[in-house]
Amino acid sequence: MHRTMEFALESTPSTPPSPGTSSGPQKQGCMVGLFWIDADNVHLGTPGAGTASDVLLTPDSLRVVGPVPREWPWSDVTAVEVVGAPVRSAGARWAGRAASVAAAALDVWVPGSPDEMTVAVSAGGDRVETTVLSGAATAYSRREVDLSRALLARFVDGTSSPAVLSDWWSAAEQGVLHSRGREAVLEEWLAAQ
Secondary structure, three states, X not given: OOOOOHHHXXXXXXXXXXXXXXXXXXXXXXXXXXXXXXXXXXXXXXXXXOOOOEEEEOOOEEEEEOOOOEEEEHHHEEEEEEEOOOEOOHHHHHHHXXXXXXXXXXXXXXXXXXXXXXXXXXXXXXXXXXXXXXXXXXXXXXXXXXXXXXXXXXXXHOOOOOHHHHHHHHHOOOOOOOHHHXXXXXXHHHHOO
16 A cells, blocks of 8 residues: 555544444554554554565564564564665755655656665574565654664663553544654653653
């Protein structure tokens, strides 16, 4: 599934409830830094589509879902690296957005595929690499990537848990989060003990 505009990547709109569910709107998903959070999971990168791998973060484990599934308890994970996250300066990101909007207005814009990122997990003496999709329509800010990597390091060393992200999602009444808002949320998660 291609997400064609940045707001669709960062937070999908509420939809009416399915029959048999509560009467309130259902939140679909939100990108904060290198993470995608929805009602069921915390993903590293955007949820995989088709044959793409998916990296799920739970309070107890890190799980790779895809062609070669793997799972490790956090106590076995010694490092998680994300390579290839698209990073551009604020000016370049704004220029890219403006060009996309102008092309869409002229009906000449064709959405590209999301950028791919490599997630390398070191655990139990092994190093496993898998590819996930970026959630950024144009790119992340450098600070957003750095804060996300710092949070991943906290998961690895046991001083934080992906539960912080799930708890935020359950309580949040967020709309679209732009880069400054995403950075603030990441800083909040890093401060939580």
